[in-house]
Amino acid sequence: MRVLFVCLGNICRSPTAEGMLRHKLEAAGLAERVTIDSCGTGDWHVGKAPDRRAAAAAAERGIDLSGLRARQLDRADFERFDYLLAMDHDNLDDLLAMRPGDCQAHVGLFLDFAGRREAAVPDPYYGGEAGFDEVLDLVESAADGLIEALRGRLGTSP
Numbered sequence: 001m002r003v004l005f006v007c008l009g010n011i012c013r014s015p016t017a018e019g020m021l022r023h024k025l026e027a028a029g030l031a032e033r034v035t036i037d038s039c040g041t042g043d044w045h046v047g048k049a050p051d052r053r054a055a056a057a058a059a060e061r062g063i064d065l066s067g068l069r070a071r072q073l074d075r076a077d078f079e080r081f082d083y084l085l086a087m088d089h090d091n092l093d094d095l096l097a098m099r100p101g102d103c104q105a106h107v108g109l110f111l112d113f114a115g116r117r118e119a120a121v122p123d124p125y126y127g128g129e130a131g132f133d134e135v136l137d138l139v140e141s142a143a144d145g146l147i148e149a150l151r152g153r154l155g156t157s158p
């Protein structure tokens with residue numbers, strides 16, 4: 001299984017989701033079975049490390065984002081990944097506009113996996129530190145739901 005998280009800049013929300021899912025899959029012994037990546041719909045931050053506020057908030061929960069570097073969404077991602085998961089509705093609209101007609105992947109909002117239909121992970125970039133903790137709380141609950149869905153497709157029970 002291959003999972004791609006998508007936000008606007010690929011320096012706050014989607015790298016946080018990538019680090020959180022990897023952290024939880026390692027704890028579940030499933031890290032070898034799932035490829036995880038993240039990207040941005042925009043290109044402003046390509047090549048940059050995650051925002052230092054996102055990295056600091058994640059580090060407080062034992063999640064290391066230091067090795068990640070931003071990249072932009074590419075058409076080929078619709079073939080490379082089984083799940084393309086947007087953080088907010090703008091990201092989802094951009095994904096749906098670029099999605100090839102024959103795309104087989106699941107393209108949707110990440111927070112659907114937290115049982116929160118139509119909910120978005122708010123962009124923390126222009127806000128304070130608390131916004132980064134809120135991002136972590138939201139992506140943590142959605143990561144748990146996504147792992148259940150992945151278990152179903154991988155045929156592994158908890």
Ligand code: 4NP
Binds near residue numbers: 123
């Ligand atoms: P992200 O946050 O989409 O969660 O990575 C943002 C990062 C940068 C900008 C906007 C959102 N920006 O406008 O530069």
